[in-house]
Amino acid sequence: MPIAKWKIKGIVDDYDTCGCCGRRGLKRTVALMPLDADGNEDGTPEDVAYYGTSCAATALGWTQRKVTDTARAAQAEHNQRDNYARRMISIYAPVEFAPTRDKARVYYSRNHYRRATGVKASEEVAKLLAEARATLADTTTGPARPSRIEDFHRYLVIFTSDELIFLVQRVPEEETERQEQAAAAHRRADQIRGSIRVVAALDADSAHDVAYADELTREWNTKGWQAAHA
Structure with missing residues (x-):
């Protein structure tokens, strides 16, 4: 079975022109990330193509219904990641430059199970914030979202x-x-x-x-x- 050349990343409202056939005035387009020969994502948001559902279905060899359902599911996952990122920033950004003791108390109050594991709270807070900001900066399915x-x-x-x-x-x-x-x-x-x-x-x-x-x-x-x- 041939490996798909694209992965659906979500539904986009900002692009109303199909990047395949050039049709304009579309209500939505599907964000398609190119894949390499092994089926792994092979690009950045700048490499994403935006196709209408009909052209996306042709490119993937799927029905339009499957394309639409998959795109909606992918967008729902994308939105969930955004929601989590906003929560992490709202909790931890204010303590990013707080004294180490306060930062640790804030982190361990939400992660009790990690207190005796050798995990350094400062490193974990920095990691959580970096990941959250990267999530909200991703422009695959729309403009960057507020994160400060x-x-x-x-x-x-x-x-x-x-x-x-x-x-x-x-x-x-x-x-x-x-x-x-x-x-x-x-x-x-x-x-x-x-x-x-x-x-x-x-x-x-x-x-x-x-x-x-x-x-x-x-x-x-x-x-x-x-x-x-x-």
Whole structure:
């Protein structure tokens, strides 16, 4: 059986022209990474071709339905990697230049099982951040995504009385809107006998992680936000 020459990496909205037949105005294209003779990826994002589903099906010898299903699955995996990367950056970027002791406490609070394994927290944090930033910088299926502390937004998190997250809201930029949001949030927290925290993160899902993190992680999260917006 011949080895495929392409691997589907996902679905792209930024390219509406098929790189094979030249057809324009497509709703989406499929990102195809070239493969070498052994079936391994053989290129960078700059080498990716963007084909319409019909041309992609011809190139792969598949049906259009299989191309579409595979592309959607690949894109879902891509999005999951992005989500994980945003979480890692939201947690660890604020402690990147923190004292070694604090960095270790933050890392081991989330990775208890690694405390007695000889793993160095500073090295692991640096590795996690490098991998996360590389993930968000990948342009295979779209432009690079925000990955800096300067890209963080503040989120207001309301907890129930048993410390479960009830609501996460992005804090508005405008002062009057912030005050209105805060007042409404306090009323709601009082109604459910809950509490409120404000954290900084790349997105709302990452804000969940930060809000649930230990006190030291949240302390450095606040410091990171303040330093980036001083």
